[in-house]
Amino acid sequence: MKRNYMSIIFIVFIIGLLSGILIKDYYKQEYLYINKDKLIKKEIKSTQKNIKVMSKEKKKMEKEIENLKSKNQDSKVANQINTLKEVLGYVDVKGSGLLIKIDAINDEIGNIANVVDYNKILLNIVNEIKVNGGEYISINNQRLNQYSEISLAGSHININSTPIAQPYNINVIGDIDELTDYINKKNTYLDSIGKNYQLKVETKIEKNITIEKMSIINKLEYIEGE
Template identity: 45%
Template structure:
């Protein structure tokens, strides 16, 4: 009887230990699962936060990209406008003011009479215009008529025409451009301007001048190069 009692106590003790072990293992696993769930939830929250931040960064980058495109477009428009204005200026389609030189040509005295034939036959005005361009001239006018690459200088009866506009002597050639080059040109002792005085009954005077005003061309024509007929 006593042995049976001891056996029951021993069996109960062993069973209690086994049950305790099983419960402890279950609790440990439950704790581990809870901890893992907590980690997963934390990672999910962190991922959501990262995604939200990335989306915000994406929006910022898209706005910056949009601003850059708009700014680039403005720059391109500004550059195109600048090119257009430069083209209009070069074609003499705008008024302009600047420093340069003035060349005056007239007969040496009244006995010479009308010098238009001398000027035209020897292409004097054309040669001077081309010389000025080669020596830093950017904008040129003759008797207040603007010259561009389409201008035609021709004899029309007893006077010179620039395009369809008649001009009469004396001839005043104004040129705006690189002042140092232009000043050197009009000072050349063996240059074309001195050659005119030596070879023709013409008087040529020159001077450097500031703030020359030129109006835009009145009648542009379709000729490509400056020529005489």
């Protein structure tokens, strides 16, 4: 009888112990589920917050891109204006190019203005230079553009309504390779000048040339060859 009683007590003890373990596991699992739920909610809130921040950053970046596009467009317009100013001769230009000097072969020849103008020597040189790499040209410090005039006025030549005298120093800035090829060619127009008109022609490739801007308002007259 006593043995049966002890067996019952032992069984009750085991059942109580197992029940305690089960209850403990239940609360533990419930605690874990509650914590996981909180973590998920926290992550969702954090993600939503990050999305808002990224959305703001995206709008900010889009605005900056539009500003950059606008500035780039303004820069293009500014570059076009500067290029136009250079072409029209309204700003100084610097670069490498070619120097040409036209003069009489000796002092006995005297004034060569009539010969140069009648044969359109300066006009022909200018037009030939333009198709051989010349971009910016001046003669005796008179800047040329498409509106410049080269004409005889009495005993001297006028450029941009300004009288110039011999020797005629032509400064050219442009493609150095093309200009070098131009003066190295045989039987060029420059070679024919010395032979046909008793003129001395000197040429030199120069790395540092400055051509100053025009100092007068342009007249609407085009440079033309023969």
